[in-house]
Amino acid sequence: MNGNTMDELLKWIISVDRRLILMEYMHKHSVANASEIAHESHRSTQNISRALKELEDMGLIECLTPTKMTWKKYVLTDKGKMVIDKMEGKYI
Numbered sequence: 001m002n003g004n005t006m007d008e009l010l011k012w013i014i015s016v017d018r019r020l021i022l023m024e025y026m027h028k029h030s031v032a033n034a035s036e037i038a039h040e041s042h043r044s045t046q047n048i049s050r051a052l053k054e055l056e057d058m059g060l061i062e063c064l065t066p067t068k069m070t071w072k073k074y075v076l077t078d079k080g081k082m083v084i085d086k087m088e089g090k091y092i
Contacts, residue, residue: 006082006083006086009058009083010083010086010087010091012058013083013087013091014091016051016054018043018047018048018050018051019051019054019055020091020092021037021041021043021048021051022037022048022051022052022055023055023060023080023083023084023087023091023092024092025037025040025041026061026074026076026080026084027084027087027088027092030075031064031073031074031075032052032061032073032074032075033071033072033073033074034048034049034052034072035048035071037052052072052074055080056074059077059079059080060076060077060079060080060083061074061075061076061077061080062074062075062077
């Protein structure tokens with residue numbers, strides 16, 4: 001899905017609840033980790049970790065602590081911020 005249009009990216013995010021939940025969380029918080037998002041969204045940490053990996057693979061977020069095995073912290077990339085801007089008012 002590389003080289004995707006913004007519309008394709010938005011459809012990809014909103015097609016799976018965990019991705020949308022994650023983008024909503026990132027919209028409200030500058031730094032995130034799986035357990036905090038899982039607690040706030042009443043989802044499993046595993047479910048949220050999967051979403052973090054998916055969004056990281058798409059270049060929407062990046063890990064600030066890649067060498068850590070647990071409690072990794074993530075922030076939006078510039079691409080992720082552009083997607084959030086497009087989602088605002090429409091999906092989040």
